[in-house]
Amino acid sequence: MNTTLEPQKKSNFIREIIDEDLKIGKREGRVHTRFPPEPNGYLHIGHAKSICLNFGLAADYNGKFNLRFDDTNPEKEEQEYVDSIVEDVHWLGGNFEDRLFYASDYFEQMYDYAVDLIKKGKAYVCELNGDEIRATRGTLTQPGTNSPYRNRSIEENLDLFEKMRQGEFPNGAKTLRAKIDMAAPNINLRDPIMYRIVHAGHHRQGDTWCLYPTYDWAHGIEDSLEGITHSICTLEFENHRPLYDWFLDELGIYHPQQIEFARLNLSYTVMSKRKLLELVKNNYVDGWDDPRMPTISGMRRRGYTPQSVRNFADMIGVARRDALTDLALLEFAVREDLNKKAQRVMGVLKPLKVVLTNFPEDLTEELEGVNNPEDASMGTRMIPFTRELYIEQSDFMEVPVPKYHRLAPGTEVRLRYAYIIKCEEVVKNEAGEITKLRCTYDPETRSGTGTSQKKVKGTIHWVSAKHAVPVEIRLYDRLFTVEDPGSEKEKDYKEYINPNSLEILSSVVEPFVKNAKPGATFQFERNGYFCVDTKYTTADKLVFNRTVTLKDTWAKMK
C-alpha cells in the first residue's frame, strides 16, 4: 500500500475511484491492472502513457499488472509485433513478472461461454451478410430491425454454432450475435456480433480456429478470467461499456470495472497505428524505430530514457478530456533526465578550422574537462589541445550582430577548458567562403590557473584537429509541420510531412568518444544530447542521433 512516507502522487480521477473501492472493500481490496495491446503494430508514446498508468497503479497500490495480447484478429497480427511489444514494455519498466497472457489462450473458454449464452436464449446464429447487417442496424437516429434469424430455436443455434467452429461455412457466411435490442439508442447494443468466421492462420493458434471472437465479446472475459479489478481503456470504448457489462452480467462471472481515460495526442506527430504503419510501409521514415517516430522503439533509438518517458507520463496526468499535449513537455522530460546523467563532451557539428599562429607546432597540451557538472562522481577527463582546432561555424560571425558573445574579427572568446583566443585574420577561398581563421591565444589565460584577470563574454567548444574523431551526426526535427496533422478533415496528414525532418552532418568529436558503444548517450556541450545510433554505427564509423537540443536562449534572442 501507499504510505504517507512516499511522495504524494498526482491525484487523478482513477486513483479516486480506486481509493473509494478500497475504502468500501470492493473486490477484496485488490488492485490488478493490465495492458492489453493488439499485436498489429509497434507501441507508441500513447501506449507508454497507458503502460505507465496501469503499471504505476499496480505498483503504488501494491497490486499486480498483466501484459496481455488481445490477439483476436488473425488477419492483422504478427509475431514480430508481439516481440517488439514485450521488449518495449520491459524497457519502459513495466514489470508483469510471469503474467504474460494471450486472449487466444482463452478461446476454448470463450466458446463455452458462448454456448451458455445460446442456451440462455441470449445469442443466435445470424446468416445475414455484411451489407444486410449494416442495412438492418439502423442509423444514429433510427432504430434497427430484427434479423430474420433472431428467433431460431436453441437447438438449431447450438448445431449451427458447432458447425461454424468445424469450418463448414466460408468467411462471412454466418455470425454469432448477442440478442439484445435492435432499437437500443446505443448502437453497440443492437445485437452485436460475438463471432465471425475467418479462415486464416493465427500467429499462435495456427489453424485451430476458423471462428474468432470480436473485441466486445472477448475483452470482458479476458479481464474477468485474469481477475482484473480496474480495466482501464481509452475514451472511444466508453460507448462499449454497457456491452462489456451486459456480457459479464449475462454470463454471471467475475465483473471487473471498465474505466476510460483520454488518449494522448502529441503535437507535431500522429499517433494512430494505421498512420504510423503507412509511414513505415511507404518509406516516409526508416522503419518503426526511425528516431523521428513517436514509437517507443523510435524514441529508444533516438536516446530517450525509460525514466524520461515515465516522468513525462506523470507530468501529463490522466483525465477524461481530449487534449493535445505540447511536444515541449516531452522534450523537457528528456532534457531533465539526461542533464543529470549524461557524460559531457565536446563535438563540433559544422566545423570551421582555426589556426593558433602563436602556438607551438608540435605541442599537445592535455587539458582537464569535467565529465558532468551535475554529478562530481563522474570525474574528469583529459582533452588534447593543439595549434589547429575546429570550432563551430556558428560561433564565428564576420559581421557580428549586437549581443553576439562569440568570435568575430578582432574580438576575443574563451575556448572551453583552454585559453582565450583572438581572431586576427579571416581566410577565404575564391568563392568568398570562409575557410579558416587565423587566431592568437593568450598563454596567461589557461582555464583554472587564475593567472589572468581577463574576462570574455563567450565560451565556445572546440576539438583538436589532429585528434578529431570524424563522425556522422543526424539531426532530427518534428515529423510534421503543423501541430495537429491528423485533425485536418479536408487534407491528408501526409501533406504536412516535414521535408527537413532529417539532416545528416559530417562532424568531429573529441577523442574521448572514440570507443563509445551503440546506445551510449552524451551531451555535446552547447549543442544538445546525442546517442550512438544502434542501427547504422559500424566498427569504423560512429553515427550519432541528436536526442534533443539544449535549451537555447541565444536562438530565441535572434
Added chain:
RNA sequence: UGCCGAGUCGUCUAACGGUAGGACAGCGGCCUUUGGAGCCGUAUGCGGAGGUUCGAAUCCUCCCUCGGCAGCCA
C-alpha cells in the same frame, strides 16, 4: 436529428461548497569558463446566462462549443 462524454492560464493538469494552485512554454532578473544547468520574480485561466447559497470552478436549469459511436477492427 439519437446516445454517450468533455469544456479551468498559450499547453497539460489540480481543486470535491470556503482566497483558482502546479508543471511546461513565455517574459524579466540573478548567476555562470556550456548563451547549458540552477535560482528568483512575473503575467495570463473557471465557455455563456440564470438560479440555490453568507459563499459556486464545484450543486440545479437552460444554452453554446468540442469529441466519440452506424467494422464480421481494436
